[in-house]
Amino acid sequence: xxxxxxxxxxxxxxxxxxxxxxxxxxxxxxxxxxxxxxxxxxxxxxxxxxxxxxxxxxxxxxxxxxxxxxxxxxxxxxxxxxxxxxxxxxxxxxxxxxxxxxxxxxxxxxxxxxxxxxxxxxxxxxxxxxxxxxxxxxxxxxxxxxxxxxxxxxxxxxxxxxxxxxxxxxxxxxxxxxxxxxxxxxxxxxxxxxxxxxxxxxxxxxxxxxxxxxxxxxxxxxxxxxxxxxxxxxxxxxxxxxxxxxxxxxxxxxxxxx
Amino acid sequence: xxxxxxxxxxxxxxxxxxxxxxxxxxxxxxxxxxxxxxxxxxxxxxxxxxxxxxxxxxxxxxxxxxxxxxxxxxxxxxxxxxxxxxxxxxxxxxxxxxxxxxxxxxxxxxxxxxxxxxxxxxxxxxxxxxxxxxxxxxxxxxxxxxxxxxxxxxxxxxxxxxxxxxxxxxxxxxxxxxxxxxxxxxxxxxxxxxxxxxxxxxxxxxxxxxxxxxxxxxxxxxxxxxxxxxxxxxxxxxxxxxxxxxxxxxxxxxxxxxxxxxxxxxxxxxxxxxxxxxxxxxxxxxxxxxxxxxxxxxxxxxxxxxxxxxxxxxxxxxxxxxxxxxxxxxxxxxxxxxxxxxxxxxxxxxxxxxxxxxxxxxxxxxxxxxxxxxxxxxxxxxxxxxxxxxxxxxxxxxxxxxxxxxxxxxxxxxxxxxxxxxxxxxxxxxxxx
Ligand SMILES: Cc1cc2nc3c(=O)[nH]c(=O)nc-3n(C[C@H](O)[C@H](O)[C@H](O)COP(=O)(O)OP(=O)(O)OC[C@H]3O[C@@H](n4cnc5c(N)ncnc54)[C@H](O)[C@@H]3O)c2cc1C
Numbered sequence: 231x232x233x234x235x236x237x238x239x240x241x242x243x244x245x246x247x248x249x250x251x252x253x254x255x256x257x258x259x260x261x262x263x264x265x266x267x268x269x270x271x272x273x274x275x276x277x278x279x280x281x282x283x284x285x286x287x288x289x290x291x292x293x294x295x296x297x298x299x300x301x302x303x304x305x306x307x308x309x310x311x312x313x314x315x316x317x318x319x320x321x322x323x324x325x326x327x328x329x330x331x332x333x334x335x336x337x338x339x340x341x342x343x344x345x346x347x348x349x350x351x352x353x354x355x356x357x358x359x360x361x362x363x364x365x366x367x368x369x370x371x372x373x374x375x376x377x378x379x380x381x382x383x384x385x386x387x388x389x390x391x392x393x394x395x396x397x398x399x400x401x402x403x404x405x406x407x408x409x410x411x412x413x414x415x416x417x418x419x420x421x422x423x424x425x426x427x428x429x430x431x432x433x434x435x436x437x438x439x440x441x442x443x444x445x446x447x448x449x450x451x452x453x454x455x456x457x458x459x460x461x462x463x464x465x466x467x468x469x470x471x472x473x474x475x476x477x478x479x480x481x482x483x484x485x486x487x488x
Numbered sequence: 489x490x491x492x493x494x495x496x497x498x499x500x501x502x503x504x505x506x507x508x509x510x511x512x513x514x515x516x517x518x519x520x521x522x523x524x525x526x527x528x529x530x531x532x533x534x535x536x537x538x539x540x541x542x543x544x545x546x547x548x549x550x551x552x553x554x555x556x557x558x559x560x561x562x563x564x565x566x567x568x569x570x571x572x573x574x575x576x577x578x579x580x581x582x583x584x585x586x587x588x589x590x591x592x593x594x595x596x597x598x599x600x601x602x603x604x605x606x607x608x609x610x611x612x613x614x615x616x617x618x619x620x621x622x623x624x625x626x627x628x629x630x631x632x633x634x635x636x637x638x639x640x641x642x643x644x645x646x647x648x649x650x651x652x653x654x655x656x657x658x659x660x661x662x663x664x665x666x667x668x669x670x671x672x673x674x675x676x677x678x679x680x681x682x683x684x685x686x687x688x689x690x691x692x693x694x695x696x697x698x699x700x701x702x703x704x705x706x707x708x709x710x711x712x713x714x715x716x717x718x719x720x721x722x723x724x725x726x727x728x729x730x731x732x733x734x735x736x737x738x739x740x741x742x743x744x745x746x747x748x749x750x751x752x753x754x755x756x757x758x759x760x761x762x763x764x765x766x767x768x769x770x771x772x773x774x775x776x777x778x779x780x781x782x783x784x785x786x787x788x789x790x791x792x793x794x795x796x797x798x799x800x801x802x803x804x805x806x807x808x809x810x811x812x813x814x815x816x817x818x819x820x821x822x823x824x825x826x827x828x829x830x831x832x833x834x835x836x837x838x839x840x841x842x843x844x845x846x847x848x849x850x851x852x853x854x855x856x857x858x859x860x861x862x863x864x865x866x867x868x869x870x871x872x873x874x875x876x877x878x879x880x881x882x883x884x885x886x887x888x889x890x891x892x893x894x895x896x897x898x899x900x901x902x903x904x905x906x907x908x909x910x911x912x913x914x915x916x917x918x919x920x921x
Contacts, residue, residue, distance in 0.1 A: 258764060260530055298609070299617075420525070420639040423616045424496075 231283035231382040234345045235274045236332055236363070237267040237304055239295040240353045252453030261294055263303050266348030268415030270408045273378060274346040275308040281381050286339060287312040290331045292321040296433050305426035306418035312429070313339060317436040324448055325358040327441075332359070333366035334439040343382035343403050349374075349410045357407070364405035372398065373407040495642035497523045497614075498825055500634050501649055502621045502656055504531035506807050507791025508649030509604035510549055510814035511821075516611035518822045523641065524605070524613050525634065527620035532601020535651075536676055536769040539594045539717045539724040540699050542808040545846070549815065550607070554590055558599035560719035561697025563592040565690065568802060569753070571704040571714075575875035576753045587696065594697050594717050594724065595807075596678065598765070621650070623659055624787065629832075631660065631786035645821050645830050646787045649814075652770045654793035662781045662789060669732040670774030672712060672799065675745040676726030679761035683721045689757055690718055700757075701802040704872075706748045710737055713801065714748045716757060722764060723757065725749065728771055728804055741768070771804055772797040776851045783839055785832045790817045796847060798854050805850075812847035 241259035248254050271287070278285040287309040289295050296316035305312055315331055323331075336342050345367075350357045357373065364371030376395070377388035385400040390409055418426070462485075466477045482488045501512045504526035512524040528534050540563060546553045553559070564586045568579040586592070605615055624646055625633040633642035648656040652671075657663040681689075690698040702714035712729030727745050734741060748754060772778055778795030782788060790796075791810035798805040820838035824830045842848050 260533070262529065299615075303618075417637070418618070419637045420616060420619055420641055423619065424614075424641075427614060 231278075231281050231344075232286060232339065232342045233274050233278055233283045234286050234288050234336055234339065234342050235267070235271050235309065236288050236345055236347045236359070237270065238264040238348075238351045238353075239289055239291060239300045239304075240264050240351060243353055248455055250455070252455050261300070263300075264348060265352040266350060266408070266410055267304075268307055268348075269410065269412050270346045270348040271304070271307045271309065272413040272415045273375070273408050274344075276413065277344075277378050278310075280379070283343070283382075285310045286342075288314075288332060288335050288339075290315040290317075290320060290328060290335065291323075292316070293318050296431070298427075298431075301431045302423065302426045305429045305431075306423045307416065308422070310429065311431065313432045313434060315434045315436050315439065319436065324444075325354070325356055326362050327444055329359050329362035330366055330441050330444070331436065331439065332363050334441050335434060336363075336367065338434065338439065344378075344385065345369075345403075345405045346375075346378070347405065347407045349407060360405050360407040367403070367405070369403050369405055370400060371405045371407070372400075374409045375406045376409050376412050378406060495633065495644055497521045497641065497643040499523070499645045499647060499821060500525065500641060500643040501647040502624075502634060503649040503651060503791075503793070504528075504605050504608075504615065504617070505535050505601065505649060505651055505791060505810065506604065507793070507810035507814050508647065509601065509608055510546075510811050511647050511649060511790055511817050512608045512613045513604070513611050514549065514814065514818035515821060516608060516613040518818070519612075520822070520825060522608075522613040523643070524608055524615045525619050525621055525636065526605075526615065526617045529618050530602060531605035531615070531617060532597045532599075534767070535597040535601055536674065536767045537595070537597050537807055538674070538676060538715050538726055538728075538804055539596065539719070540592050540715075540803065541595045541600075542592050542805065543590055545808050545811040545815070549811065554593065558595070558603050560594040560596065561692070561695050562587050562590050563594065563699050563717075564696045565692070565698040567698060567700045569700060569702045570874055571702050571706045571751065571753055572872050572875055573705050574752065575872075575879070576704075577874040577878060592699070594699075594719050596719060596722075596724070621656065624648075624656055626660065629785050631784065644786070644825060645835070647817060647821070648787060648789045648793050649791050649810075650793050652772050652792040652797070654789065657782075657789045657793055660784065660787070662784060662787075663795075664780075666772065666774060666778060666795075668735065669730070670772065670778050671731045672728050672771040672773045673731055673734065673741050673768060674726055674728040674771050674804070675741055675768050676724060676766075677745075677749075677763050678719070678722050678724055678765040679758050680722045680764050681758075681761045685760070686718050686721065686723065692718065695720075699803075702748075702754070703801070706751055706754065708737075708739060708744050708747055710734055710739055710744060714754070715803075716754065723761065725754075725758065728799070730773065731770075771799070771806070773799045775799075775854060779851065782842075783832055783835045785835075786830055788817050788821060788835055788838050790814055796851070798850060800854055809847045809850070812845050813842055816841035816845055816847070 239261055241256050241261055245259035246254050246256045287304045296314035301312050313335055347360045361371045372387055372389055374390040375387055380386045383401055387398045389396055466474050468474050498520040499515050500523045501508045502525055504524050512522050516522045566581045570577045609615055619636050621634045621636050623635050624631045625635055631646045633640055650656050697718045700716035706714040707727055707729050710729045711733040714727045717724040727748050772792055772795050782794045790813040792806055796809040796813055817838050820835055820841055824834040
């Protein structure tokens with residue numbers, strides 16, 4: 231069995247700042263493993279440990295995603311090997327484009343039984359890549375996955391749905407996006423990191439992958455920040471607690487908060 | 489010495505700050521197998537310096553340091569500012585000789601440390617970020633490796649480069665917890681401003697830089713000082729105050745920092761800027777007294793961990809001393825590995841080399857500085873006295889002018905300072921600084 235974890239090496243939005251015109255200054259944001267991807271790796275690692283599957287990390291993106299530092303950060307979490315596509319042209323790639331490249335990498339690896347991803351990426355957080363990737367591959371996509379057991383062709387998948395939970399059985403390959411707290415990721419130890427440096431890393435050339443071009447070009451032409459809510463600055467100032475409570479209730483009702 | 493188990497590495501360095509990186513780099517260059525362990529997710533992510541690096545030592549290790557490394561500006565202007573509540577007196581020292589050869593540059597640790605770490609990796613060292621060493625492994629009197637979480641790794645030599653608190657050196661009994669009067673606390677912020685604005689405000693051209701040292705009201709009379717350094721398109725601003733004095737005067741360090749930022753003689757430099765970074769860090773201030781035992785069987789201690797920081801009152805120096813100690817340590821550790829003897833006696837060559845170098849010499853030269861700087865008068869009355877003398881000279885209030893000496897005597901009579909104190913401090917200062 232082969233399990234692929236698609237992970238993202240990207241910038242942390244907590245270190246970015248929005249300029250007044252709505253553009254974002256990323257210059258001080260350091261790259262790292264996207265917040266929820268260690269959860270995906272841990273869920274996949276546990277399944278791989280139970281089934282003896284090979285665990286392969288895949289990442290595609292801008293220059294930097296294939297550096298030794300980036301690969302070791304992922305490998306240290308228990309992946310057997312990593313395959314990367316590192317290309318400057320992917321810096322501004324949209325979700326569908328990234329998913330199309332990922333699909334080609336998964337075909338290149340061959341005989342993949344399962345793709346696991348994180349809940350959402352920390353920089354974009356659109357939750358779209360797993361679904362589009364599944365579409366490209368012609369596989370089912372499941373989001374909010376909390377558990378995976380079984381083996382290739384007989385997967386039992388737990389997922390959260392609004393108001394409850396479900397258990398699914400999936401008979402073929404699938405793309406699973408794990409929920410944000412599906413597993414507690416392990417912090418890699420010295421021995422893990424030592425081993426990480428010795429694991430194989432394969433760098434693929436974007437041009438050689440023959441990804442079919444997108445049929446439409448998408449460009450961001452306008453940006454704005456959410457409107458700032460003006461505070462009312464209303465002050466309730468009275469010595470009598472009962473009266474203060476009354477005034478607060480009235481004010482909240484008037485504001486439509488109650 | 490017998491070392492029964494074949495270790496995983498020749499050397500394990502704890503801490504990828506300046507001292508750790510420079511030691512690891514040189515040992516890797518010698519062809520040793522080196523592991524550099526850093527608790528931060530990225531080297532330098534939390535490390536903090538004011539930012540003036542005396543760069544000659546670094547150039548000995550990296551000949552192209554000034555052109556290759558992320559340095560900000562060459563310091564050609566030193567501005568020493570005695571700041572009072574509503575007066576200030578400054579010495580403005582500019583000198584083209586400081587630019588060629590370059591003497592000091594400003595750096596930002598968030599850029600410099602990753603550059604140093606990359607150099608270590610190029611030289612063949614293995615870097616492990618995101619790992620905190622919990623303790624060193626010992627056998628008898630000997631350090632044989634490190635432990636982090638459940639994992640243990642062994643080495644012929646461990647280098648403790650874990651910074652000012654050095655829990656590692658404390659843990660094995662090499663150092664005691666430093667007393668409060670040997671410690672200061674620093675707060676620093678980085679404020680972004682357009683390059684042109686900085687060059688205009690500090691009258692600089694090209695990659696010239698200015699270093700402002702401030703004493704007096706900027707720390708609300710608490711022993712210590714403020715600094716303001718120019719980077720390419722940002723300013724590094726901060727204060728360093730003595731921990732014991734802070735406690736004694738019941739002040740909060742962040743309040744003092746805010747007071748400094750808002751001070752009428754400082755605020756105009758910062759106007760329109762945006763705060764990018766903010767951090768607090770301890771500073772070792774014990775001077776020579778604080779450098780204790782720095783060598784034992786299988787281990788040496790370098791940089792801040794060894795107490796190698798100098799506060800001369802106007803500058804905090806630690807980065808160049810970290811480099812110097814790294815050079816001495818790498819030589820001594822290399823020689824010990826060649827002799828297959830990494831006992832305390834062999835590694836003691838590190839201490840000898842250290843004290844023969846500029847690090848040890850400067851630590852000895854400034855040996856009396858910490859004590860001198862504990863004089864309260866330094867932080868209040870002197871600035872006011874200077875301002876009063878100049879006020880007498882410049883304030884044309886239609887009274888007949890007096891000779892400057894007379895003005896000075898008059899000011900001194902009104903100042904709480906006594907002539908004897910002035911003489912005493914003058915002599916002590918000349919001896920200490
Ligand atoms: C406010 C302020 C202003 C200063 N201004 C200047 C200045 O202008 N010029 C100057 O030369 N010096 C200045 N200094 C002093 C200078 O910052 C230090 O001397 C210098 O950082 C020492 O370098 P180091 O490598 O020894 O220690 P550090 O830079 O502190 O590095 C120690 C490293 O060890 C890591 N570490 C610690 N414990 C562990 C562990 N258990 N496991 C793994 N890793 C660990 C830390 O994360 C860190 O990366 C200033 C200091 C302060 C606080």
